[in-house]
């Protein structure tokens with residue numbers, strides 16, 4: 116059975132002890148699509164991403180990527196097939212300068228394979244990628260240790276590390292949280308550029324206004340269950356979504 | 365007479381990491397000095413020592429290598445409490461090869477380093493996934509188990525051990541072989557750690573999930589680091605087997621696990637040069653204190669505590685910081 120979808124998630128369950136973090140989640144993702152995932156805190160968005168990227172093993176259900184079953188594979192194998200993610204809680208290498216953080220994804224077998232073994236100077240590529248996500252070259256921000264960088268830069272370092280892997284599917288977990296308005300405004304064009312390059316993107320977001328401007332489709336989670344799926348305007352009109360958001364805020 | 369601080373810009377030039385011109389012999393010396401000092405020191409020192417201190421020097425070099433091995437693992441996020449495993453494994457492998465097959469030390473030592481490295485890596489492979497203290501506990505327990513195993517089954521000479529090993533052809537060969545290996549390990553692995561491969565190892569220590577998320581199989585890298593570290597350790601054991609012309613249960617003693625850690629910590633954790641420096645201080649100190657008898661361990665322990673409290677960053681990092689200091693005192697009137 117072959118489908119035109121890049122990613123198919125079907126009947127995914129995950130329990131943590133008694134907590135049903137993800138409950139019967141199914142959705143398909145077409146190539147080139149930008150999917151938003153929203154929902155109140157604790158509704159299972161991060162867990163859903165951990166399941167897709169292999170950081171957490173599902174209790175039940177199946178994930179297929181390019182018509183291949185990837186359920187339960189370790190993260191590094193999933194990344195090599197072209198799925199890259201950022202973490203909601205940033206995970207930089209604190210002891211290293213920002214640009215040295217980039218060397219580790221650039222060293223990965225996926226990137227080595229794509230450039231045919233000869234990368235030239237990884238440091239130079241790292242600095243270019245960081246400049247793209249807004250590390251001002253003149254101010255030498257990229258040379259500062261990750262431990263002294265403010266949250267906004269760490270978030271964008273996460274993004275740069277994911278982009279460095281040249282993924283086909285990019286998953287961003289609350290990238291905009293912790294960014295200032297100006298930083299968000301600076302980041303949106305980067306995402307739009309990635310779309311033009313043909314990347315498929317999943318964005319988990321709390322900043323609904325910015326998300327709705329760029330998302331093709333939105334999924335709403337509540338207590339681990341999908342309660343709505345469709346165009347942003349339609350989804351926000353749905354009764355279930357209104358209740359979920361009103362109930363928690 | 366008043367004094368003020370004056371900035372020295374040489375450090376900045378050096379630290380910028382960019383291309384810069386060497387303007388004087390002083391600057392050449394400033395850059396090359398830290399590398400030349402240990403090389404020249406290690407080459408000359410054996411010539412100046414008497415027979416007794418030459419033996420101590422061998423032991424210093426062995427513990428320096430074990431400390432380097434420990435630090436390599438620590439920089440990859442694996443805290444080993446069982447360097448004795450590597451040492452003892454190398455000692456027994458070379459001892460067995462020499463005793464039962466009569467192979468020459470020039471063969472048994474390299475074979476024991478590689479084979480011992482492989483055996484230790486395979487033994488620890490199942491626990492590579494364990495993090496933190498769990499990995500440490502297993503490394504602590506395995507050498508203790510091996511001792512009991514040898515005692516109970518009486519294999520390889522049992523409690524008596526195997527004696528009558530072929531010694532190395534000459535005392536000078538012993539001394540300069542270990543100096544050569546020490547210098548190669550120190551500079552070679554320093555270089556390795558500052559390469560992109562080394563960066564991945566340090567990344568695993570810093571944040572292993574983030575390394576996995578970069579499409580890198582962290583267990584493959586940890587295995588490689590473990591093999592390198594255990595091969596270094598196994599080399600030291602194999603070497604000492606031929607120096608002592610004996611191998612027995614004491615090769616798994618706790619000393620070989622604890623002293624390298626103390627050396628790395630006193631010298632400066634996170635740097636191979638620090639680990640080496642630590643061994644060069646602690647091992648001779650332990651020899652000097654031998655003279656005072658029963659209270660030796662007390663003084664030794666006291667010294668360790670004072671050092672760790674006074675210089676928690678480690679001696680090497682302290683010296684390095686002072687060396688690269690950007691300013692000096694000058695007199696003004």
Ligand SMILES: Nc1ncnc2c1ncn2[C@@H]1O[C@H](COP(=O)(O)OP(=O)(O)O)[C@@H](O)[C@H]1O
Nearest residue numbers: 131134136154155156157158159160161162163
């Ligand atoms: N590793 C874990 N162990 C136990 N419970 C977890 C774990 N990860 C998430 N949970 C629980 O699962 C639920 C969903 O969490 P999460 O996926 O982080 O939500 P969201 O990202 O939507 O805020 C929460 O109730 C959370 O406490």
Ligand SMILES: [Mg+2]
Nearest residue numbers: 160161162203
């Ligand atoms: Mg979350």
